[in-house]
Amino acid sequence: MNDERICMTIDASTRYDVVIGGGLLQEAGERIQALSGICKAVIVSDDQVFPLYGETLRSALEKAGIRVFSFVFAHGEGSKNLHVYEQLLEYISECALSRTDLLAALGGGVTGDLCGFAAATYQRGIRFVQFPTSLLAAVDSSVGGKTAVNLKNGKNQVGCFYQPSLVLCDTDTLWTLPEKEYRNGFAEVIKYGMIMNAPFFRKLAERPAREWIREVIAQCVSMKREIVMKDEFDTGERMLLNFGHTLGHGVEKCSGYTIPHGFAVAIGMAAMTRAAVQHGICSGETLQELETILERYDLPMNTEYSPKELADAALLDKKSTGSSIRIIVPECTGRCVIRTIAAEELIRWIV
Numbered sequence: 001m002n003d004e005r006i007c008m009t010i011d012a013s014t015r016y017d018v019v020i021g022g023g024l025l026q027e028a029g030e031r032i033q034a035l036s037g038i039c040k041a042v043i044v045s046d047d048q049v050f051p052l053y054g055e056t057l058r059s060a061l062e063k064a065g066i067r068v069f070s071f072v073f074a075h076g077e078g079s080k081n082l083h084v085y086e087q088l089l090e091y092i093s094e095c096a097l098s099r100t101d102l103l104a105a106l107g108g109g110v111t112g113d114l115c116g117f118a119a120a121t122y123q124r125g126i127r128f129v130q131f132p133t134s135l136l137a138a139v140d141s142s143v144g145g146k147t148a149v150n151l152k153n154g155k156n157q158v159g160c161f162y163q164p165s166l167v168l169c170d171t172d173t174l175w176t177l178p179e180k181e182y183r184n185g186f187a188e189v190i191k192y193g194m195i196m197n198a199p200f201f202r203k204l205a206e207r208p209a210r211e212w213i214r215e216v217i218a219q220c221v222s223m224k225r226e227i228v229m230k231d232e233f234d235t236g237e238r239m240l241l242n243f244g245h246t247l248g249h250g251v252e253k254c255s256g257y258t259i260p261h262g263f264a265v266a267i268g269m270a271a272m273t274r275a276a277v278q279h280g281i282c283s284g285e286t287l288q289e290l291e292t293i294l295e296r297y298d299l300p301m302n303t304e305y306s307p308k309e310l311a312d313a314a315l316l317d318k319k320s321t322g323s324s325i326r327i328i329v330p331e332c333t334g335r336c337v338i339r340t341i342a343a344e345e346l347i348r349w350i351v
């Protein structure tokens with residue numbers, strides 16, 4: 001892997017850098033010391049990622065004079081809940097972390113969302129650094145400050161906007177990422193192309209993303225940066241990033257979270273694009289382009305759940321406001337629009 005580092009600054013309510021490249025875990029100590037005043041850190045990680053990278057991060061932080069603790073939870077979406085969140089807060093408190101200390105989220109999107117929410121709420125907010133190790137976390141969840149845990153009724157029902165102080169995306173960690181998790185991340189990568197960047201979409205279609213993964217991550221982060229800096233709190237343009245997500249969250253919920261997030265988003269993007277064709281909003285060629293790329297990246301496009309089951313599950317999602325719901329609809333490859341529809345109409349968009 002190329003050693004060159006890519007660095008971008010996100011200018012949101014907190015200004016922070018996103019650094020992408022190999023070997024960043026080993027350098028974490030120096031980079032975190034630059035944040036100043038940190039004496040203790042808790043590494044938050046799941047039981048698949050911690051055995052792979054926990055000691056590397058611990059030793060890098062200790063070399064920088066930081067006292068390190070670790071909190072390891074069972075991997076998977078099932079841990080993104082209030083119970084694990086409470087256990088984490090109790091642990092941080094036992095370690096006597098103060099507001100000048102740090103949480104380090106080492107893992108995928110589940111770890112980042114859970115750790116970020118704990119950081120936002122412990123003692124009214126302590127700093128946290130994202131170390132994304134899944135492709136999905138690298139291209140999407142580690143940047144932009146959405147933190148949350150799930151409730152029985154749906155995804156991300158409790159959470160807040162809280163930006164990290166730094167994102168260190170060590171691309172070497174992707175070497176151990178299982179094939180299925182790569183595919184899971186590619187759904188979010190394809191999403192960026194569909195909502196705002198047709199040339200990027202077509203390049204992904206022509207050349208396997210794994211061959212230029214560092215640049216793929218950098219381009220996705222750059223697109224997310226652009227959107228987050230215009231609409232940090234998700235009141236306008238940022239909603240475009242939810243393309244495929246309203247139905248996707250419904251799919252995840254119906255499956256009892258056995259269908260991973262990216263696969264569910266792929267199903268949601270395909271369903272929404274089929275509906276857009278039926279409603280005369282986009283052409284059959286756009287649908288074909290999307291279906292071709294989803295097939296190429298071995299992503300699902302259909303689900304066994306009925307439109308009624310999916311609509312009911314999706315309407316519990318946080319994006320429904322009273323009797324209306326916002327959906328993201330493609331007009332063509334590289335351009336999506338936000339539409340507000342009556343909640344009962346959603347079922348007509350699941351085809």
Ligand SMILES: NC(=O)c1ccc[n+]([C@@H]2O[C@H](COP(=O)([O-])OP(=O)(O)OC[C@H]3O[C@@H](n4cnc5c(N)ncnc54)[C@H](O)[C@@H]3O)[C@@H](O)[C@H]2O)c1
Nearest residue numbers: 048075076108109110111133134136141146173176177261
């Ligand atoms: N906050 C946001 O803006 C945002 C955006 C998109 C998705 N999300 C959330 O992200 C979550 C999905 O993220 P995810 O797909 O990363 O899930 P995840 O965190 O569960 O990681 C997926 C699996 O990959 C394993 N893994 C991660 N990195 C690895 C590595 N380098 N080597 C080996 N195994 C590794 C994990 O242990 C886990 O089993 C969902 O909860 C979703 O709601 C949040």
